[in-house]
Amino acid sequence: MAGKIRVVVLYGGRSGEHDVSLKSAASVLHHLDRTRFEVIPVSIDKTGRWQWNDLHALDQAHAASLPILPDAPEMRLARGPDGRGALMPITQGAAAPIEIDVVFPVMHGPLCEDGTVQGLLELAEVAYVGSGVLASAISMDKDVAKRLAEFAGIPVAPYHVLTRKAFIQDRTSSLAKAVEGLSLPVFVKPCNMGSSVGIHKVKTWDALGTALDDAFRYDVKVLVEQGIDAREIEVAVLEGETLFSSVASELNPNAHHEFYSYEAKYLDPDGARVDLPARLDAAQMERVRSLATEVFAALECTGFARVDFFLDRQTGKFCFNEINTLPGFTSISMYPKMMEASGVPYGELLTRLVDLALDRHRQRQSLERGYASQSCCVTRINASGAGDGRTS
Ligand SMILES: Nc1ncnc2c1ncn2[C@@H]1O[C@H](COP(=O)(O)OP(=O)(O)O)[C@@H](O)[C@H]1O
Ligand SMILES: [Mg+2]
Secondary structure (H helix, E strand, O other): OOOOEEEEEEEEOOOOOHHHHHHHHHHHHHHOOOOOEEEEEEEEOOOOOEEEOOHHHHHHHOOOOOOOOOOOOEEEEEEOOOOOEEEEEOOOOOOOOEEOOEEEEEOOOOOOOOOHHHHHHHHOOOEEOOOOHHHHHHHHOHHHHHHHHHHOOOOEOOEEEEEHHHHHHOHHHHHHHHHOOOOOOEEEEEOOOOOOOOOEEEOOHHHHHHHHHHHOOOOOEEEEEEOOOEEEEEEEEEOOOOOEEOOOEEEEEOOOOOOOOHHHHHHOOOOEEEEOOOOOOHHHHHHHHHHHHHHHHHOOOOOEEEEEEEEEOOOOOEEEEEEEOOOOOOOOOHHHHHHHHOOOOHHHHHHHHHHHHHHHHHHHHOOOOOOHHHOOOOOOOOOOOOOOOOOO
């Protein structure tokens, strides 16, 4: 094993996309280059329990969906005794901590992709694939992501943000604010969800209140967004010497779905047809590829991301819809398929993502952290014992 890079594949997670993660992770496990990487599969179950799964048993299972093994020992990931990231078994009499080199979080949605897990990995001082805390959190928030994109000159659909607090306090004026300058249909969306959960296409103003009531079940911040007669175009972005954007694809939800809903995404096998490459003319293709890298940069992403756009059928203009910093990674997921169509095969893509993670970690580790210069600022409590313990 000497010389191999230890990669933890982190899968499952506490979001509604737990089951998608199991599929993504099965694919990642299968394609990671075992000649370069020693793979350690660590699952997070729906209650948040971390378990170390036996790789051999998982390999033998050949499952399209990576199981969480019932007897897998519980463990946690933390900064190890020598200051590096390590897996710490938490059952009594268990083995010593195992140092690891890099974590590949193959999980999607809140508490997986939104900077929370990334913050834990930062504290554990371990390299990890994908965006850091800031970019992950920004990208998960549909409002903040759009604001930053707009600030960088990237068009977005007009929308209003409503908070649950204001909506409960004054429903009438919140509803009035929500419709200002917008025309039917509008889309009501919880700010920090995914998989179209809690999203409503509102076709009459009478239906807006009920849609908001439902969306506020999922989030304290909800967007009311101008509905667009749109084609849905996606681009995969990969970091390198320069940012690389893949050939774009188009998702065509089946006509019997009102939009690309949860049902169309996961329950209906004929929910959508994919065009890869998207049927765009050369100028449109170039435009959307360049917008994708602009969004990636504006949101301070690192590693990789899938950037989703609407192409307005009426105006012929693109607008940015959303970004996924840990996109689906099953063998039929759009991110790996778009990269493959652009000349980067799945296995090579994984190797590049791990290398990027290690490189970013090395660069950040080499930064001065300012400990030495702050050593004079020791905590002082005044004679009465009061004070907040800060000296600056
Ligand atoms: N402004 C809009 N105009 C038209 N369709 C929309 C709009 N917003 C969302 N949709 C539809 O809803 C789907 C899900 O919305 P999206 O913002 O991508 O949320 P999610 O993170 O759940 O995928 C989109 O793929 C699209 O079909
Ligand atoms: Mg979407």
